[in-house]
Amino acid sequence: MRVRNTGLHGVWAAMAALSLMLVPDSGNADVNELVRETNRSVQSGDQMTMVLWMPIQFWEESMKANAAVPAQARAQVLAMLEDYTVLGVLRARVGVAGVTDAQPREELLKNLTLESNGKRIEPLALESLAPGAQLVLGQLKPVIAQVAGPVGGSMEFVVYPAKADGKVQIDASKNGTMRVKLYDQTFDWRLPLGSLLPARVDAKTGEQFPGNYNFNPFTGEKLPKAP
Numbered sequence: 001m002r003v004r005n006t007g008l009h010g011v012w013a014a015m016a017a018l019s020l021m022l023v024p025d026s027g028n029a030d031v032n033e034l035v036r037e038t039n040r041s042v043q044s045g046d047q048m049t050m051v052l053w054m055p056i057q058f059w060e061e062s063m064k065a066n067a068a069v070p071a072q073a074r075a076q077v078l079a080m081l082e083d084y085t086v087l088g089v090l091r092a093r094v095g096v097a098g099v100t101d102a103q104p105r106e107e108l109l110k111n112l113t114l115e116s117n118g119k120r121i122e123p124l125a126l127e128s129l130a131p132g133a134q135l136v137l138g139q140l141k142p143v144i145a146q147v148a149g150p151v152g153g154s155m156e157f158v159v160y161p162a163k164a165d166g167k168v169q170i171d172a173s174k175n176g177t178m179r180v181k182l183y184d185q186t187f188d189w190r191l192p193l194g195s196l197l198p199a200r201v202d203a204k205t206g207e208q209f210p211g212n213y214n215f216n217p218f219t220g221e222k223l224p225k226a227p
Contacts, residue, residue, distance in 0.1 A: 031065045033195040033210075034058065038172075040180075040187040046095045049185040052088035052155070055172040056081055056162065057196055080132035084124070085162045085170045087114065088144070089182055090155045102154035108182070114160055115179040116170045123158045133159075172196060198226030 197211025
């Protein structure tokens, strides 16, 4: 009984975090920037291709920004999800009639690849996930459908191992690259994500840049590391 209650409490906390993340303006600049960095989409004509990357930091930072999530619940959710990275993927047509022809999970998986630092990572079967992760991730689709409407309801979620042989292989906070290919679209991330690092400030101009910028893109001036 204790395990079940812990899992359900974790589901509640994760859903509170997810609801916050899907609000266009959460009121927290850092969280909004993290959403912007992890969400990629392309629309060509009436065809939309979307990838929402949810590394462990996605959950951590969103729950930190949500005062409604108790610290104990936040720790439970992070413990459930720390071994995984999640992609929300969508391929559909969007028009006056709304979202149509959304590709089913089986077709998305056939046309989806993820590479971390040039190495292809294979997705996990949902039934192979730890019970706590299954509880949390099992609620993603219905909650996103409720919050984000038809686009969210048409999204499918694919889970990858963030670790292999005890080593981290997908880490949004470390130097590296990640590439996701979905059908004819390619989405690249250069890591670490700037939103996870302290901002850098040009001492000469006072301009502020994301934490993963090494140089001022306008002047070429080297940016000092944040203290």
